[in-house]
Amino acid sequence: MIKKNRYIGRTYPIQDAVTKACGEQIYAGDMKSPRMLYAKILFSTVAHAHIRSIDTSKAEKLEGVVKIFTHANSPAKKFNSYHFFAGQELKEDERLFTDKVRFVGDRVAGIVAETEVVAEKALKLIEIEYDELPVAVSTTQALHDDGECIHEGGNLIDTKELNVGQATEIIAKSFLKFKDTISTQKVHHGAMEPHVCFVRYEMPDEMSIYTPCQSAFAVRNVVAQFLGMNYCSLRVVKTTMGGSFGGKQHVILELIAAFLAKETRSDIRLCYSRTDSILSTITGTAMEMEMESAVDENGKIFATQVNAIVDAGSYLANSVDLSIAAGKKLFRTYDIPNLSYKAKTVYTNTPTAGGFRGWGAPQITTGFELHVENMARKLGMDSISFRLKNLVKPYDEERLGRFSLGNARIRECLTLGAEAFNWSEKKKKSGKKGRYARGAGLACGGHVNGFYGKIQDCSSMILKMNEDGSFILNTGSHDQGCGTVRSFMQIVAEVLDVDIDMVKVLEADTQRSPYDTGTFASRVTYVSGKCAYNVSLKLRDQILETAAKYFNRPKTYMAIKGGRVYLKGDPENQIGFGRLAALSQSVYENEIIALETYSNVSNPGAYAAHFAEVEVDTQTGLVRVVDYLASHDVGKAINRGMVEAQIQGGVQMGIGYALTEEIKTDAAGNPKSTNFSSYHLINAPDMPDVKTLILEFGGDDGPFGAKSVGELAIVPVIAAVMNAVNDALGTHLCHAPLTPEKIIAAIH
Amino acid sequence: MKLNFVVNTKKYNLDINPALRLLDVLRDHLNMTGTKEGCGEGECGACTVIMNGKAVNSCLVMASQINGKEIQTIEGLRKNGEMDLLQEKFVEHGAIQCGFCTSGMIMSSKALLTENPSPDDEAIKQGIEGNLCRCSGYVQILNAVKDASSAK
């Protein structure tokens, strides 16, 4: 008998929707304390230079300034903002306040003042003399023999290779082969909440950091280690997240603010402006990719080699790890028996690259999907048939890591999506009619479900029942504003068959929560959600154990329904959960509480096929996305409405990535995109109505069969839109973003 | 400078630095943190409030300009503990995710519906063209505003 789900699969608003709708939700930037001080950072205005001198005397004299820090009076110790788990080995190349600036936006000084106005004034009174050095804004310049070293050891940080089979040799001998060079640009996450954090200093030497983060434990680890504090004395609390998309996954503001708090023994609020958030946190990594594949005359790809250059920007952060992660994603969606990937990670005098939605998958998928489209076109095969010759099948083995891709349903995403989108009809309209050109494009993407096969991937949760039959799920999770908490409520409510409002979920607080690896690698639903499921089962069992004592019957003869335990065959004989809890305490002197540590056991692919229809004004180069469909293999949608909303948000981000967004610098390294007036996000008038096709085939280890969707949502978008533009114009534009200038240059 | 103004039907008579922004007056002086700063240059709309019936970016309004004006913020939409219909519809339609754009988005929508009680899709999109959302793709937001309008 298949039980119909009461909560799973339904649509719920996010758990704090009402609070947010009323403007009453508190974000870190809203937090205040009576004795708080305000911190502001002075950033470098040159792209590459030694600081010859830095004079803070005028600024220090300003009334209301408490203290100013520069490289001269702050630790020379280095850190890496990307550190997130204990024992992680990483090269550390970043200082709190640098003595050598490496990009426009590098941290030069920190000011603590009594008001924000005073702090901002003080910034302008600091006098710096720079000894400027040659600037490398491109990886080509950085790798040039005469390129000035940005860090000791040279600008080529590392070269990583991933290999299956004999791709290079086979391609060299192949007759039918194709080569493409594709690039994607540096981008900004664009979360509406700029970076911010609030630190409470507690005498004699304890601190609480309130921050919108993706791992409170990472923040704790990095800050405590840097400042020499005990982990138990440093509390990190994850605040309501006003969007992250990877942009708040690194430990940057927290470390600076904690240092300032410790030095001044004060509460500190550090708010970054939008410009600071764009330039001086982390950016989405720019990649150049050269892809070459050998195919047979039927369109089967039998060898692919990829050479990539990853632009790390000024500091290492996660770039070498990302260069590997991007390469690994090549092995996920298509079944290619010989695949070689080689990536060079390079420093440049540009804003630092770091975590970003998809972590290399948007870039590598854009590259590969443009490459695939080009091959299909040259072979005279249609986009769908060519892909169907090469896409993975359910339960295929991922060739590099030798683990199962699980119930991989990319083929259905593609075929069912094409049908729902009216692909064939739309393709018939492709081409130029007068001034306007119509085109349709598609792309396939795959993503992960956690870190399995890579690093530790576990979550612990504690579930307890209160004396009224309500529950508290204590997690180390971090809802990014995408409804994680709500989905856990649904899972617990479903397993325990209680009203969803009887379930409260707590998020990460390093002093009170059990450990969780963090919101990364699309692991939250698949791993943490499974943990919630398992701990609910454990607690259900304890409830039955307690009821067994009460009824003096074996557990097997009991059932649970609507927050009550009743005897099978005698449903009038029942006891409510709350009463059981009370009895448990008073009579059995026992608490109904369960702990679960769940470690991921698999890493299936989550897949999607996206379809875009565009209209290009061949006179102005402006592109309008007129129709869009996203077809997703989600396993099971826990909160259906939220899954759709996440997909649509990913499409918004991807369209901008494809057409309008870029963090640009000029040849001297001066940034040309410094705020939303120069960095254009897609607004409501330019957003198409995004249709979603949610395919639920189950078959993997996630709770109720669920797989990831949040990161995957952006992965195929860029290529779908770029393929559509190329289809409209008959071009082969391969360098994102496809701005009006690039389109006009290609047409004329 | 002494400024007389009304926020959410309450009268204020305060001596404030006139060069502050309305956003700062609301968030720091009046402790109304519902209005957010997303960009500080009038591009994202997170700071949108209604001033004398018009949606404006409070990050661009200088305090001296609010003298004699009536301002409505997100905190002023709830009446006697009851949410405004727009707020209800935003919740109902899943138009809220991270929530950071929500205050501004609701205020722009409120200004739109006050002026144009039955806007078509194009008019709604134009009404929120100055409000950026990074989480949603605007689909549920449009549905919420549409629903709030035809229900009126």
Added chain:
Amino acid sequence: MSNVIRPETMDELRSALDRTTPFSKFLAGGTDLVVAMRQSGLEPDTIVDLSGVSGLKFIERDNGMMRIGALVTFSELEKNEILRKHAFCLAKAASQVGSVQIRNMGTLGGNVAHASPAGDCITPLVMLGATAVIMDKNGDCSEKKVSDLILSPNKTSLTHDAVIIEFRFEANDAAYRSDFIKVGSRSTVTISKINIALACKMEQNLVVDIKVALGAVGIKPFRDYETEHAFKGMVPNDNSAGLFASAIRKRVEASIPGRSSLAYKRHAVEGLAFDIFHSVLRPISG
């Protein structure tokens, strides 16, 4: 900390003008100044907040002369029936400045005084041959053509102790039709990369008069007299829009030679010119 003066009458405004120095700034809508101050750390000695001065918000037509107060907002311009009837190009331009929120605060006076080369409302004013009425600290008023008032990007001939109070242009011939068009980085809420204002008077099928101004393709918006001369007296046919577009294109090429944006603008402007020609002139055959 800046000293903020908030005059509420014309008298108080005069007295405020007397207290300004070259380091003072004027606040009209605030949409330009507030951002500039924060970004550059600019701290003027005095800020004159004009937004409360009564008597500077009007849109009237007196004996065929349009008179618009300097503090009229873009929203007010957009919706004004008189303006839509007699100078649609200006109402249209105003409707496309920024976003709803920006249009509710930004003013015509502020747009002109800020003198951005891409200032959307400046182009129609230049095309219409509009003048600005400037008042000095003595209360004396002078009139200057907007095209002369603006000198170069963000620079006007206004002295620190004078302020624009009104704009005027002739609107005495109902036979004129006008329009405005722009292109930016995206379809809405964008700074112009190019904009065009066009007005035309037709009698039967003859172009009796034609006026065209181009913006964002030079240090300031300007009239394209050559194209006007070429098209005056013509009877438009199916090829006219294309010829017009080519003429405009040539003018743009002459205006910004060597600029990196020329490669794009020379093509984009043809599309704009084509569109606006169609919307203003009625082509002969369908």
